[in-house]
Amino acid sequence: MNCEEVTKALPLYYYGELEGEVEEGVEDHLQSCASCQTEQERQRALAAALDRHALAPGADLLAGCRHELARAIYREDTPAVRRTASDPWGLFREAFHSLWHPGIRLAQPAGAVALLALGFFAARFTGGSFSGASFSGLAPDSIISSIRSVQPDNTGRVQISLDETRRRVVSGRLDDENIRRLLLAAAREQDNPGVRVESVGLLKDQCNSAETRSMLLEAVLHDPNPGVRLKALEGLKSFATDPEVRRTLAQVLLKDQNPGVRIQVIDLLITHQDAATIGVLQTLVGKEDNGYVRMRCQNALRDMNASLGTF
Amino acid sequence: MLPDAAGAVSARAAAKPDEAAVIRAVQRGDQDAFEQLVRAYDHSVLRLAMNLLRSPEDARDVYQEAFLRVYRNIHTFRFDCSFHTWLYRIVTNICLDHLRKRKVRREEAAVVDTADGPVDRMDSFEEEAALADPERRLWNSQVSIRIQTALGELTPRERMVFELRHYQGMRLRAIGDVLGTSEEAAKNCLFRATQKMRAVLGDLI
Numbered sequence: 001m002n003c004e005e006v007t008k009a010l011p012l013y014y015y016g017e018l019e020g021e022v023e024e025g026v027e028d029h030l031q032s033c034a035s036c037q038t039e040q041e042r043q044r045a046l047a048a049a050l051d052r053h054a055l056a057p058g059a060d061l062l063a064g065c066r067h068e069l070a071r072a073i074y075r076e077d078t079p080a081v082r083r084t085a086s087d088p089w090g091l092f093r094e095a096f097h098s099l100w101h102p103g104i105r106l107a108q109p110a111g112a113v114a115l116l117a118l119g120f121f122a123a124r125f126t127g128g129s130f131s132g133a134s135f136s137g138l139a140p141d142s143i144i145s146s147i148r149s150v151q152p153d154n155t156g157r158v159q160i161s162l163d164e165t166r167r168r169v170v171s172g173r174l175d176d177e178n179i180r181r182l183l184l185a186a187a188r189e190q191d192n193p194g195v196r197v198e199s200v201g202l203l204k205d206q207c208n209s210a211e212t213r214s215m216l217l218e219a220v221l222h223d224p225n226p227g228v229r230l231k232a233l234e235g236l237k238s239f240a241t242d243p244e245v246r247r248t249l250a251q252v253l254l255k256d257q258n259p260g261v262r263i264q265v266i267d268l269l270i271t272h273q274d275a276a277t278i279g280v281l282q283t284l285v286g287k288e289d290n291g292y293v294r295m296r297c298q299n300a301l302r303d304m305n306a307s308l309g310t311f
Numbered sequence: 312m313l314p315d316a317a318g319a320v321s322a323r324a325a326a327k328p329d330e331a332a333v334i335r336a337v338q339r340g341d342q343d344a345f346e347q348l349v350r351a352y353d354h355s356v357l358r359l360a361m362n363l364l365r366s367p368e369d370a371r372d373v374y375q376e377a378f379l380r381v382y383r384n385i386h387t388f389r390f391d392c393s394f395h396t397w398l399y400r401i402v403t404n405i406c407l408d409h410l411r412k413r414k415v416r417r418e419e420a421a422v423v424d425t426a427d428g429p430v431d432r433m434d435s436f437e438e439e440a441a442l443a444d445p446e447r448r449l450w451n452s453q454v455s456i457r458i459q460t461a462l463g464e465l466t467p468r469e470r471m472v473f474e475l476r477h478y479q480g481m482r483l484r485a486i487g488d489v490l491g492t493s494e495e496a497a498k499n500c501l502f503r504a505t506q507k508m509r510a511v512l513g514d515l516i
């Protein structure tokens with residue numbers, strides 16, 4: 001090889017991208033040619049200058065990117081119809097996002113562990129056998145949450161636009177903030193009373209926060225499932241003297257359709273005597289149609305040395 | 312080759328047997344597996360975008376768009392090339408779009424004019440040991456501006472090949488695979504890129 005050929009080959013030689021034979025030729029020539037050695041040095045200097053010019057993205061930038069990506073993906077996975085502010089989903093989404101945030105990992109296999117497979121994306125349509133259709137892109141275990149549009153074309157095919165959701169499992173200790181937020185959201189999960197009972201049951205022992213307390217009050221007033229309401233009442237035991245809690249309990253006592261719930265409310269209210277309680281119990285005696293509840297109510301009034309009615 | 316580029320390559324090779332299982336899990340809709348996959352590659356993707364575009368904002372955009380495309384299209388991945396190749400096809404396409412748009416706008420985003428003359432605004436992101444030495448610092452900023460100019464002389468494709476070979480430590484054959492061209496064409500790109508840079512930087516090195 002002559003000097004011109006070698007000079008041309010030097011960049012690829014530097015990157016180790018020459019074929020074996022050519023590479024040997026370059027090496028042979030370099031051993032005996034000072035001017036080509038100088039060229040080789042310049043190639044090395046160029047590479048070194050370029051190395052110094054390299055940028056390394058900082059940890060902050062990378063963390064920011066990961067966080068944004070998680071948010072974007074969550075937006076994709078969440079049907080738009082559920083994307084309203086101040087809904088219980090907000091809680092779930094926040095908790096979900098924080099799972100991705102660097103530094104916060106949930107899995108800590110020690111102590112009491114809450115393991116939840118949250119059925120947040122209730123299936124209105126579930127994937128059964130779709131034989132004969134082309135479902136490119138539909139993951140095998142995905143759940144179709146809603147159908148957006150159905151468009152037939154003139155070849156006899158139909159295009160269906162649908163929202164597809166995925167399930168994931170997270171685990172962590174009960175005292176983990178993220179788990180707690182998930183449980184708070186789960187306690188409001190509309191389509192699954194089993195999830196609500198379980199979540200309220202787990203949270204009721206941890207209800208030292210205002211958030212938990214208001215969730216319990218909400219559940220006891222509005223949850224359609226008596227099992228959930230009973231669990232929530234258990235959690236409210238430690239707040240039995242709180243005026244707001246007592247007002248809510250009085251409301252529940254007069255409107256709740258379930259005798260078991262009414263009995264438990266009576267038991268809670270009578271742990272602390274006040275004029276308002278007596279008035280509520282007297283009102284109840286006048287309208288209560290369940291004999292046992294009425295009897296409990298009368299006993300309670302007697303214990304408080306109050307008259308049995310407002311008549 | 313940079314030491315971290317070499318590290319990335321060997322880590323990738325070591326992770327191979329598990330990777331197929333992770334990808335299948337992602338295809339089944341496993342979010343944890345997706346996160347794992349992202350974390351295995353995102354640093355080098357971000358580094359590529361950052362060095363090519365020399366703007367953290369643009370690098371962010373590339374990162375976001377690339378991994379969203381991965382998320383949306385992973386079901387089409389059929390294991391007929393490596394995941395790295397598949398991912399880098401997506402990433403390089405997005406980066407090339409950015410570079411081409413920039414050429415059209417004739418905008419040199421990285422070099423801004425200040426009262427003291429043009430300054431590479433990415434300097435603030437670089438921690439150089441020489442920073443304390445004013446003379447050396449001036450020299451470095453001169454070289455930095457010249458390198459920026461030199462890189463600006465390259466076509467988006469030459470720039471990409473050079474970036475993948477020099478900074479990401481990829482072999483030319485793999486680069487050809489990613490860019491949908493032959494090893495020979497990638498070789499020519501790399502050669503032209505180094506020639507152009509030496510023409511601009513000749514007196515400095």
Ligand SMILES: [Zn+2]
Binds near residue numbers: 003004029033034035
């Ligand atoms: Zn020679």
